[in-house]
Amino acid sequence: SQKIEQNSEALNIQEGKTATLTCNYTNYSPAYLQWYRQDPGRGPVFLLLIRENEKEKRKERLKVTFDTTLKQSLFHITASQPADSATYLCALVVPASGGSYIPTFGRGTSLIVHP
Amino acid sequence: DVKVTQSSRYLVKRTGEKVFLECVQDMDHENMFWYRQDPGLGLRLIYFSYDVKMKEKGDIPEGYSVSREKKERFSLILESASTNQTSMYLCASNERDVVREQYFGPGTRLTVT
Numbered sequence: 001s002q003k004i005e006q007n008s009e010a011l012n013i014q015e016g017k018t019a020t021l022t023c024n025y026t027n028y029s030p031a032y033l034q035w036y037r038q039d040p041g042r043g044p045v046f047l048l049l050i051r052e053n054e055k056e057k058r059k060e061r062l063k064v065t066f067d068t069t070l071k072q073s074l075f076h077i078t079a080s081q082p083a084d085s086a087t088y089l090c091a092l093v094v095p096a097s098g099g100s101y102i103p104t105f106g107r108g109t110s111l112i113v114h115p
Numbered sequence: 116d117v118k119v120t121q122s123s124r125y126l127v128k129r130t131g132e133k134v135f136l137e138c139v140q141d142m143d144h145e146n147m148f149w150y151r152q153d154p155g156l157g158l159r160l161i162y163f164s165y166d167v168k169m170k171e172k173g174d175i176p177e178g179y180s181v182s183r184e185k186k187e188r189f190s191l192i193l194e195s196a197s198t199n200q201t202s203m204y205l206c207a208s209n210e211r212d213v214v215r216e217q218y219f220g221p222g223t224r225l226t227v228t
Binding site: 008031032034036041042043044045046049089093096097098099100101102103104105106107108 | 119145146148155156157158160163165166169171205207211212213214215216217218219220221222224
């Protein structure tokens with residue numbers, strides 16, 4: 001069956017360090033992969049999209065890599081801050097009915113940045 | 116500023132009641148989605164719609180139905196609420212035909228007693 005795996009254990013890091021979150025998948029051939037941030041009691045907020053032919057994407061302190069051979073994406077936050085503490089979701093995007101593209105979400109990894 | 120709104124932030128209903136959750140988006144998006152989110156299980160797709168009056172089942176449609184009579188509005192209906200439908204319900208929307216981010220509403224925390 002199709003599976004998306006993100007670390008279920010929270011990632012605790014010290015302020016200023018680089019946080020690295022992992023998303024592994026099986027039985028998918030996604031053309032796109034997205035990362036979202038979710039704060040407690042709120043809906044997810046989109047961060048980055050990466051295409052299968054892109055190895056890396058950056059946005060300010062964020063960097064995403066996408067390795068279709070390893071079936072893995074890594075999400076990095078450099079110079080992390082306590083305000084980066086949240087749950088981060090990866091989503092694999094596949095075509096669906098009506099010309100739509102549907103993301104399937106992982107369960108998310110909680111990041112806690114300590115001052 | 117783009118917006119997805121949901122009719123209630125918190126809702127308490129009794130077992131057997133019919134429950135309506137409403138979602139409105141102001142971005143003229145073709146696609147709209149309903150998810151539920153439970154601890155340890157993540158976001159699971161209930162239904163989505165890619166046009167007015169069109170609907171497609173997601174991963175967990177049992178016990179739910181949907182209605183999309185207008186482009187901006189997508190309703191989730193629990194015909195006879197049960198305690199195992201206690202959850203956080205999230206609505207989202209995005210454009211069709213291109214890969215774009217989803218915009219999520221704030222969520223409705225539904226408790227069925």
